[in-house]
Amino acid sequence: MKGNEAIAEAAIREGVDAYFGYPITPQSEVIEYLMSEKPHERTGMVVLQAESELAAINMVYGAAGTGRKVMTSSSSPGISLKMEGISYIAGSELPCVIVNVVRGGPGLGTIQPGQCDYFQATKGGGHGDYRLIVLAPASVQEMADFIETGYDLAFKYRNPVMILSDGIIGQMMEKVELKPQKKRFTPEEIINKYPWATTGKPKSRERNIITSLELIAAKQEAFNQKLIKKYQEIQENEIKYEALNTDDADYILVAYGSVARICMNAMEEARAKGIKVGLIRPITLFPFPTPIISKLADKVKGFMSVEMSAGQMVEDIRLAVNGRKPVEFYGRQGGMIPAPEDIVIALEQKLIGG
């Protein structure tokens, strides 16, 4: 099963209520698969191709306000179009899952894979002080699994979750084990579980209002501080990463998604040459696995970030290391993919030779 198809099938099985999207390479298989599976017959899930990305994200905004499980997906240029809506969703504290199957940019760029939307995903993208919870799958299995993880986190924190994938993971086929079908929540269950949702006003409570607007500065600041507290809680509780060969490592490669898989090969090649290399694969990009990198900074000789970008995640690694050890960067752009051999050469030249 392709990564994009795994996301779509996992969404149906998760009991997602609605998907709103607009096709774009390299993620069109998500909506294609959903359309061909006719989930309205399987679970009653709504799948709708909107007239544009703007329409799709605002449909997500509206439906998320009712306490439903809602999802959209796109690729880089389409995600840029959705940014206004994403900021509003974050500002209204609504849960949803947004999938970005990243391609090279800027602008229309290329349809080949990229990781150049890291800043956009983890540092905002839309306007205002907000954060997305960002999950980075490195396999088709994780594409499927992170749908469930994503909704758990989105509803736990009432916050939009982004699954930041790329053209490689979206397009490749691998073995995948899918979870059994979950039931969609009934309207009564939603009323009981999510008292904030706009489910119709009973006499017993005040109106629920979903908005991101607050004109009184002091009230807006109090809201901002509530968000800050929420993001701190997320940073304290939800960090996920994979650590390989870090126990005896002199040098640490840091990479996420498909590039982390390529780095596993680079790590083997380097170890065959006698260079003790370990790998940290952040699974959550926000919250970033700062503590483990900070801890490793005391015992290793240096770090190298490997990305399909011009160097974005490297900044978070530098913040974690805080000047204690050198943090270098090796990357390819434009849809080009780093080769293990070149990663090892870069490691030797930038960190070991220097």
Place this chain on the structure above:
Amino acid sequence: MTEEIIIAGFGGQGVLSMGKILAYSGLMQGQDVSWMPSYGPEMRGGTSNVTVIISDHRISSPILFKYDTAIILNQPSMDKFESMVKPGGLLIYDPNGITRHPERKDITVCKVDATKTAGEMGNQKIFNMIVLGGFLKMKPIVKLENVMAGLKKSLPERHHKLLPLNEEAIKKGIEIIDIINQAN
């Protein structure tokens, strides 16, 4: 066991589906597999390729830069991938349309006249299965019964009547593949 394969040719030659059948065959015998297509401008015409990995272990990178086997079905792919076969590895090609034959002596080179044979068998579409048969002769990493099970899984049901013809094509490929150079 890990076998890393690139299959490359023109769009429409059945490159991606041959890869898919191979990957499903691995899956059928319980191995880890990955199938990574070129999905770029290639699939809108021009050249197309797919990387297939079949392994007894967890597969790390689905993207490769050196291969155990290259199955090459047009000249642009020959130019690009001949140099990327690991020393001692295998290169299989269909000579139809090839203007510069493989030159390396440190790899095993095999020729499979699949375009011609498919024409003789009266169905050009089974071309890729003849090539697949040739590969299985050289590298019997998946059993024929698992290939047939994989084929059944990847073919839509309405085409299942073509399964015997495909099996015949695979067997033909096993029969006609020709070793041109043995890696020393």
